[in-house]
Amino acid sequence: MEAADNVLLKTVLIHNKKNCLVTLFSTHICWGLMSCGADAIGQYLEPFYYQRHESVPIQEIIAITPEKIQHAQEKKQNASLGIELISLETRSFCLHVVKRVGGHRWRVRKVIFDCPDGQACGDWIDAVQSRLNSKEYGRPKHLLTFINPFGGKRKAVKIYEEKIEPLFYLAGIASEVIVTERANHAHDYILEEDLRHYDGIICVGGDGMFAELLNGLLRRTQQDAGIHDANQETKLVNPRLKLGVIPGGSTDAVVYTTCGINDPVTSALHIIIGETVGVDVCSIHQENQILRYCVSMLAYGYFGDVLIDSEKHRWMGPKRYDWSGFKRWCKKFVYEAEISYLECPDTRHHPRDGSRCFAGCEICNSIQHSEGESLYSDDKWQTFQGRFISFQSITMPCRCDLSPNGVSPSQHLSNGYTDLIIAKECSQVDFLRHMWRVKSKTTDQFDFDFVEVHRVKAFKFRPILEDGEDEENDDSNGRQRLRTRQLRASSWNCDGEVLTEGFIDVKVHHQLIKLFARNIEDERQLKTDFCETSCYSCSARR
Numbered sequence: 001m002e003a004a005d006n007v008l009l010k011t012v013l014i015h016n017k018k019n020c021l022v023t024l025f026s027t028h029i030c031w032g033l034m035s036c037g038a039d040a041i042g043q044y045l046e047p048f049y050y051q052r053h054e055s056v057p058i059q060e061i062i063a064i065t066p067e068k069i070q071h072a073q074e075k076k077q078n079a080s081l082g083i084e085l086i087s088l089e090t091r092s093f094c095l096h097v098v099k100r101v102g103g104h105r106w107r108v109r110k111v112i113f114d115c116p117d118g119q120a121c122g123d124w125i126d127a128v129q130s131r132l133n134s135k136e137y138g139r140p141k142h143l144l145t146f147i148n149p150f151g152g153k154r155k156a157v158k159i160y161e162e163k164i165e166p167l168f169y170l171a172g173i174a175s176e177v178i179v180t181e182r183a184n185h186a187h188d189y190i191l192e193e194d195l196r197h198y199d200g201i202i203c204v205g206g207d208g209m210f211a212e213l214l215n216g217l218l219r220r221t222q223q224d225a226g227i228h229d230a231n232q233e234t235k236l237v238n239p240r241l242k243l244g245v246i247p248g249g250s251t252d253a254v255v256y257t258t259c260g261i262n263d264p265v266t267s268a269l270h271i272i273i274g275e276t277v278g279v280d281v282c283s284i285h286q287e288n289q290i291l292r293y294c295v296s297m298l299a300y301g302y303f304g305d306v307l308i309d310s311e312k313h314r315w316m317g318p319k320r321y322d323w324s325g326f327k328r329w330c331k332k333f334v335y336e337a338e339i340s341y342l343e344c345p346d347t348r349h350h351p352r353d354g355s356r357c358f359a360g361c362e363i364c365n366s367i368q369h370s371e372g373e374s375l376y377s378d379d380k381w382q383t384f385q386g387r388f389i390s391f392q393s394i395t396m397p398c399r400c401d402l403s404p405n406g407v408s409p410s411q412h413l414s415n416g417y418t419d420l421i422i423a424k425e426c427s428q429v430d431f432l433r434h435m436w437r438v439k440s441k442t443t444d445q446f447d448f449d450f451v452e453v454h455r456v457k458a459f460k461f462r463p464i465l466e467d468g469e470d471e472e473n474d475d476s477n478g479r480q481r482l483r484t485r486q487l488r489a490s491s492w493n494c495d496g497e498v499l500t501e502g503f504i505d506v507k508v509h510h511q512l513i514k515l516f517a518r519n520i521e522d523e524r525q526l527k528t529d530f531c532e533t534s535c536y537s538c539s540a541r542r
């Protein structure tokens with residue numbers, strides 16, 4: 001329960017032409033009409049109860065600004081004097097707060113309060129601003145922003161200038177903006193330049209652009225810490241800088257998964273309030289070198305081929321994936337590999353366990369990992385060898401417009417595991433049925449006998465490519481028949497970037513990075529207009 005001594009400021013102010021008791025607590029602000037007392041501005045009587053009130057956590061205040069309003073009484077006086085005069089004293093302030101408008105979309109709501117005098121108004125602005133500046137909220141003050149002008153529908157620059165810049169200005173965030181001039185511009189900049197002044201690095205772009213930030217920042221962090229990240233057994237260092245994405249790409253799976261929607265204003269508001277969520281990262285190795293880091297989907301076979309083909313149709317924008325996806329489905333290809341994996345030891349956690357990762361996820365917060373222990377001394381490795389159409393390693397649920405529930409709906413943002421999804425050799429119709437379920441919101445997409453799923457900590461992937469001869473097939477005359485395998489090589493789709501190396505070793509690093517996001521909220525549990533936080537007034541009524 002909120003104790004009364006956490007009250008920082010309490011005054012009767014005018015809101016919507018009515019006297020309201022406004023209370024600033026250390027964690028939230030409450031306002032509402034009272035059922036007794038306080039009819040004179042600035043005075044209130046105890047005990048008082050709010051009749052109906054609203055409460056906003058400090059975290060969800062975007063900004064507090066003075067509001068230039070000519071008050072009714074002054075207007076009258078000035079009119080009688082025949083002068084048009086703006087009040088010299090600012091007596092009103094505006095709270096800009098997060099408003100949820102449905103479907104995980106956030107907007108800014110303005111709430112205006114009129115104070116008895118300029119002094120009271122200044123006191124309110126100072127008190128709220130000092131809470132906003134408090135370190136416990138971790139709001140960014142200086143950001144490094146990369147804009148990819150060629151991602152998605154090529155609107156990133158416009159999105160930034162029209163929607164994001166004004167919000168950052170309102171929230172007092174200084175942003176150094178770099179419009180990228182080539183692929184890897186952001187990656188190289190992060191590797192080489194001085195980043196000490198920033199609190200975070202963000203991009204306006206898609207998953208590929210985010211991958212540049214991720215790879216640049218993780219390599220830079222290990223380099224600065226003298227960590228040899230080529231060795232898979234190494235415990236990696238968590239970066240100080242937080243990452244953020246404002247959607248401006250085609251799939252936008254990272255932002256869709258972590259904010260619940262691919263909406264630029266919603267993402268900007270998540271960045272402004274400074275809330276962060278830990279996110280698992282896969283490191284991808286080949287022999288003694290690190291190839292890349294990956295957070296969303298690492299896929300071989302169908303999705304690798306779709307990516308390669310889709311790059312030829314970039315001019316189509318996001319629709320290129322539909323077109324290439326369809327073309328690739330028409331030409332069925334089968335691959336073969338040996339996949340060894342280290343399965344999650346806790347059998348309660350499984351890709352089909354029906355759990356959902358929401359903001360404040362208890363599963364993510366409770367899972368324990370013994371980082372630093374050698375993976376290879378473990379004798380619990382299991383092996384799959386066989387033919388498949390699609391192989392995916394899904395480290396976060398991977399929600400997007402193409403798959404609103406996610407490619408692996410029960411995966412978690414920060415459980416330290418990745419889900420292996422193997423769609424084994426099957427008919428084209430069966431593969432389409434599986435894909436249809438990935439796209440639709442209803443049925444279990446893994447409920448097919450040709451789909452195999454595992455939740456794993458690490459895996460090794462060895463493609464089988466050579467035209468082997470299968471001697472065990474006898475023909476109808478009992479003669480041994482040699483069957484030649486027709487196997488194709490694919491490439492990897494690593495967060496939407498092509499990776500041509502075939503055999504790889506992958507390890508999940510539990511919560512290696514922090515993203516400016518909250519993770520999706522369980523909208524069924526949200527009540528937006530009544531006080532959810534336990535304020536003094538409410539607790540007195542209960």
Ligand SMILES: Nc1ncnc2c1ncn2[C@@H]1O[C@H](COP(=O)(O)OP(=O)(O)OP(=O)(O)O)[C@@H](O)[C@H]1O
Pocket residue numbers: 147148149150151152153179180181182183184185204205206207208209210212248249250251252253495496497
């Ligand atoms: N100025 C630039 N010119 C060409 N390519 C760029 C430039 N800036 C960044 N890139 C590259 O463009 C690629 C794709 O960008 P991005 O991820 O933003 O959009 P997308 O591919 O349309 O979206 P998604 O990855 O969500 O499907 C990235 O791999 C990035 O390296």
Ligand SMILES: CCCCCCCCCCCCC/C=C/[C@@H](O)[C@H](CO)NC(=O)CCCCC
Pocket residue numbers: 206207208250251252253296297303306307321322325398400402403407432435436438439493494495496497
């Ligand atoms: C008949 C119905 C068919 C419907 C098909 C639905 C399949 C949806 C799978 C979507 C996978 C998204 C996972 C995230 C991947 C991103 O890292 C990557 C880069 O942005 N996007 C793709 O590879 C884009 C891949 C797009 C493949 C089509």
Ligand SMILES: [Ca+2]
Pocket residue numbers: 280394395396411412413414415416417418
């Ligand atoms: Ca995970």
